[in-house]
Amino acid sequence: MPSIPVARPRRYLLCEPRHFDVRYTINPWMADGVEVDRERALAQWRVLVDTYRRLGHTVETVDPVVDLPDMVFAANGAVVMGGRVLGSRFHAPQRQPEAAAFEAWFKDAGFDVHEPESTCEGEGDLVPVGRFLMAGTGFRTVPTAHQEAQEFLGVPTISLRLIDPYFYHLDTALFALDDENIAYYPDAFSPGSREVLRALYPDAIIATREDALTFGLNSVSDGRHVIVAPRATGLINQLAGRGYVPVPVDLSELHKAGGGAKCCTQEVRTA
Secondary structure, three states: OOOOOOOOOEEEEOOOOOOOOOOOOOOOOOOOOOOOOOHHHHOOOOHHHHHHHHOOOOEEOOOOOOOOOOOOHHHHHHHHHHHHHEEEEOOOOOHHHHHHHHHHHHHOOOOOOOOOOEEEEEHHHHEEOOEEEEEEEOOOOOOHHHHHHHHHHHEEEEEEEEEHHOOOOOOOOOEEEOOOOOOHHHHEEEEEHHHHHHHHHHOEEEHHHHHHHHOOOOOOOOOEEEEEOOOHHHHHHHHOOOEEEEEEEOOOHOOOOOOOOOOOOEEEEOO
């Protein structure tokens, strides 16, 4: 009989979408002239925060900065493992000033921050799964950043190549269910990367393209509860069938810029 997934209290860092907008195009989701309802984005984001707190997690916030409309996607600001903070070096010039804002927050919170030499977009492309660090490349983070992450964090790092521009960050195509397993969309990855994932995670949940395109894989799991996009119905059914508890949260306004629950959520791992 399979064991029941167990939740673990988490510490999350988020950024209010006070200045959220779509002013430029740096991924296929961002359309010229799209209208953003900022009040709706704020309301959806607050539901996400309230949900985390209701589930027993700690939520802290970094102050949003005027003229940085994508700062709401706090996951891209760093990756934190064992209290070590690897900062970010953004690919798009429009987002590059975000790195300093997140670095300042971590330093004020008492962390030392390693500034990467290579282009590296935090948890967008660096996804901790237990003793491994899954590391995406192909659109944003470069392969040399994977080496840099392994040297700084001291964690075995598995390079995975993304090939579909709709899944421009690893966290849009894969997420950690717990320390032992993942959910992912195979066709987002190169053939060799798919083989690696099959070998490492033979019991992974395999998502359809339809669910992946609803940001179903931009999910956040505490080991039991999974914050997931409501329209990813097939994935929701699979999660429930494995004993996880899907918690649908609508972040559709933020989808206009290419992000969902995980993009909004930086996990601060101190142990």
